[in-house]
Amino acid sequence: MCDMCSSPEAVYRIELEGSMLNVCEKCSSYGRVIAKLKQEEPEKKKKKEKKVVEEAEVKPKKDTETLQIIVPNYSSLIKTRREKLGLKQKELAMKIAEKESVIHKLESGHMKPGLPLARKLERFLKIRLVEEVELDDTGISAKGIKGSDELTLGDLIDIK
Numbered sequence: 001m002c003d004m005c006s007s008p009e010a011v012y013r014i015e016l017e018g019s020m021l022n023v024c025e026k027c028s029s030y031g032r033v034i035a036k037l038k039q040e041e042p043e044k045k046k047k048k049e050k051k052v053v054e055e056a057e058v059k060p061k062k063d064t065e066t067l068q069i070i071v072p073n074y075s076s077l078i079k080t081r082r083e084k085l086g087l088k089q090k091e092l093a094m095k096i097a098e099k100e101s102v103i104h105k106l107e108s109g110h111m112k113p114g115l116p117l118a119r120k121l122e123r124f125l126k127i128r129l130v131e132e133v134e135l136d137d138t139g140i141s142a143k144g145i146k147g148s149d150e151l152t153l154g155d156l157i158d159i160k
C-alpha cells in the first residue's frame with residue numbers, strides 16, 4: 001500500500017525529507033527513489049505457504065472373522081434360568097417347540113445347542129448363550145501357540 005495516497009500498490013521505496021516511504025508509481029515523484037519494490041504476487045505466496053498435510057497412516061485392513069461360540073456354561077445357564085421361571089423341562093420344551101429330551105441333554109451338558117436352538121433359548125429365557133469372537137491374524141489360536149494361558153480356539157469350541 002502506498003504510504004502517501006493509500007493506493008493499493010506500492011511500487012517504489014523513496015526517501016522523502018529523511019523518511020523512507022513505500023509509495024505507488026505516481027507518488028514516487030515526490031521523493032528520491034531508492035529502490036523498486038519487489039511485487040509479491042498473492043497467488044504465488046499462497047502456494048508457497050500451503051503445507052502438505054500428512055495423511056494419517058492407514059493400517060492395512062485385516063481379515064477379521066466373527067465366530068459365534070456357544071458359551072461353555074450353557075447347560076447351567078439354561079437350567080438355572082428355567083428353574084427361576086418355574087418351568088419343568090417338559091414345559092420349556094413345549095414353549096420352544098423342542099422335545100423334552102433335548103432340554104434334558106442341554107441341561108446335562110450332553111448336547112451343545114446349535115445356533116438356531118441357542119438363539120431360540122436366548123430369546124425365550126432372555127439369557128446369553130452365544131458369544132461372538134473376532135478372529136484375525138493375532139487371533140485366539142495364535143495366542144495359544146505363543147504359549148500363553150489363553151485358550152486356543154479349539155479349546156473354546158470343544159468345551160463341554
Ligand SMILES: [Zn+2]
Nearest residue numbers: 002005024027
Ligand atoms: Zn501514491
